[in-house]
Amino acid sequence: MPPERRLLLVGAGHAHLHLLRHASRLDAAGYRTTLVAPARFDYSGAASGIAAGGRDPAEGRIDVAALARHGPVDHRAGRVTDVDLTTRTATTDDGTRLDWDLVSFNIGSVVDVPPVATGDATVVEVKPLSSLARLRERLEHPPTGRGHHLTVVGGGASGLELAAHLAARADTDRVHLLEYGPRIGDFLPHRAARRLVGLLEGRGVRIVTDAGPVRVDGDALVLRGGTRLAHDILVVATGLAPPPLATRSPLGGRDGFPVRATLQHRDHDDVYAAGDCADFLPMSLPRLGVHGVRQGPVLLAAFEARATGAPAPVYRPQEHVLSILDLGGGTALAVRGRWWWLGRSSLALKRRIDRRWLATYRS
Ligand SMILES: Cc1cc2nc3c(=O)[nH]c(=O)nc-3n(C[C@H](O)[C@H](O)[C@H](O)COP(=O)(O)OP(=O)(O)OC[C@H]3O[C@@H](n4cnc5c(N)ncnc54)[C@H](O)[C@@H]3O)c2cc1C
Structure with a gap:
């Protein structure tokens, strides 16, 4: 059995939600996982409808604390405010210092x-x-x-x-x-x-x-x-834009934490980043939830691969992703590459995709 390693997850964005859901696999691979994140996650796919008053906020909410409890993951409700690479510690907004062997960021954007x-x-x-x-x-x-x-x-x-x-x-x-x-x-x-x-x-x-x-x-x-x-x-x-923590030296860059195709930091193998806060160096990615969603399984496989010495998996973005704008009034615009459709059926498709994704984190 390899020695236990401390894995610190910062933020419960789309990719880390996937890790939380499969935390037992991290446990089996020898990680003791700690998560620092607010106790709930709000899904941006439902955000416009909720903010404009047409939908209930509960429709887009995921209980991060409950997901972590199911883990096993040690959840600290709050935010990381600082990371020290030399001492391998992160400081949270209540002043707690947490040690890590591996750290992964999925803190979204501003x-x-x-x-x-x-x-x-x-x-x-x-x-x-x-x-x-x-x-x-x-x-x-x-x-x-x-x-x-x-x-x-x-x-x-x-x-x-x-x-x-x-x-x-x-x-x-x-x-x-x-x-x-x-x-x-x-x-x-x-x-x-x-x-x-x-x-x-x-x-x-x-x-x-x-x-x-x-x-x-x-x-x-x-x-x-x-x-x-x-x-x-x-x-x-x-x-x-990337949040301040992702633009500050020594880990951050102008466009966020610079990561390779393996989602590892350009200069530090023990540092990972996914979603909007990452600057994916192989190609520029638009800030869309779908990349965070698809990077979740890659991150999980990456941590499992490290534990066994297997080669690191890489993230290969799709050339064209489906994106659907919810326009209120019962209609939406679906776009994929040059293809598009404006109408009620686009909204029905979006609601179906959103409901399915949210349900995986609620059961
Ligand atoms: C109004 C609106 C509508 C959108 N609609 C869509 C859409 O329909 N489809 C789509 O693909 N994209 C949409 N987007 C874009 C989408 O919001 C982002 O691309 C997506 O949320 C990024 O996902 P993520 O996993 O990187 O981070 P997020 O989903 O932003 O999650 C990051 C999490 O980290 C937490 N966090 C932040 N800082 C810290 C810290 N320092 N310490 C600990 N935790 C922290 C946050 O509270 C948050 O819960 C929309 C954006 C907006 C503003």
């Missing part, structure tokens, strides 16, 4: 907020999802005598989803969708983007392109050229 000031009470960032939860709370209290005036900054996937959902609410008077570039939905097939623009305009969304740089001034956004757009709530969806 919103990329270059020109928009945050910290103002009217501003809500889409990531982390704990911040997006404030949108739902704010929407419960419309201003007296009129409906909500809402502005969404960012014409990427999450900005489009949220603008569409918010415009579908009965108590919304006005939604502005701002994009710094010349077009919204640039990542979509051209005709799909046009259909999406038609859907948004049909719901009354006012789209402003070439908007940046913009700044917040009280409860208004000031556009290039000086135009002021007043809002009750400003939603910042300007793209996803």
